[in-house]
Amino acid sequence: MFWAVLVARVLVGLPVFVFGLNHFLNFMPMPAMTLPPAAMKFMEALNESNYMTVVKVLEVVGGALVLSGRLVSLGLVLITPVAVNIALWDVVLVKQPGLGVVLTALCFFLVWAYRSHFAGVFAVKPRIG
Template structure:
C-alpha cells in the first residue's frame, strides 16, 4: 500500500497577511458598489432630493441636454446600477470598473469646470476607483499590450 501516512501541515501565515489591510480591497469594492447601486437606482426612482441651490448656468444646460435626449439618463442609471451590482456581487469586477471609468472622468471634469461644489465627493470616488483598478491591474495587462500576437 503506497498511501502517505503523514499529514502535510500548512506553513504558518505571515503576520502581514493577518492584518486588517487584507480586507481593504473588499471594503473599497463594496463601498463603491453601494454608491453606484444607490446612484443608479436614483436614476429611475428619484429618491435623492435635488440640491437646494440651483445649478450654475453651464451645469444646468449640460444636465438639460442629457435629459432632452430621452435615453441618456436611463442609460447612465442602468449602467451605474449594473456596474454597482457587479462590484457588490464580486463578479466581473474589472469589467465593472471599466464601465464606471467614463462616468467618473465625466463627473470629475463636470465638477472641475461647471460646478465645483461636488468636487470633494467626486475626488473620493475617483480615488476609490483608481485603488481598485490598481488592485486588479493584472486583469488589464492584456489590454495594454502594444502588439498582440496573431493566432
C-alpha cells in the same frame, strides 16, 4: 490588501448602485442645487436626450457587479468612465471637487488592485488573435 479592496469596492459600488436606482425609483428626493449656467445647460441636455437613463443603467449594472464581487473587472469597465465624467463635471463645470473625484480615485485604485485582469489593456504591442 483584501480588506482595502473590499472597502473600496463597497465605497464605489454602493453609491453608484443606489444613485443609479434612485433615477428610476425616486426613493431619495434630490435637493435643489444652484449650479453655474453651463452646468445647468449641460444637465438639461443630458436629461432631455434620455442620455442619463443610459448612464444610470450602466451605474446600476456596474455597481451591482462591483458590489457582488463577481465580474468586478466588467463592473469597473462600466463604472470608471462614469466616475471620470462625474469628476470632470465637478471640476470643470461646477468648479469644485466633489464625490466624482473620490469615486475616480477609488476606481483607479481598484483597477490597479485587479491589474492582472486588465493586463491586455496596458499591452504596449498587442498581438491580434
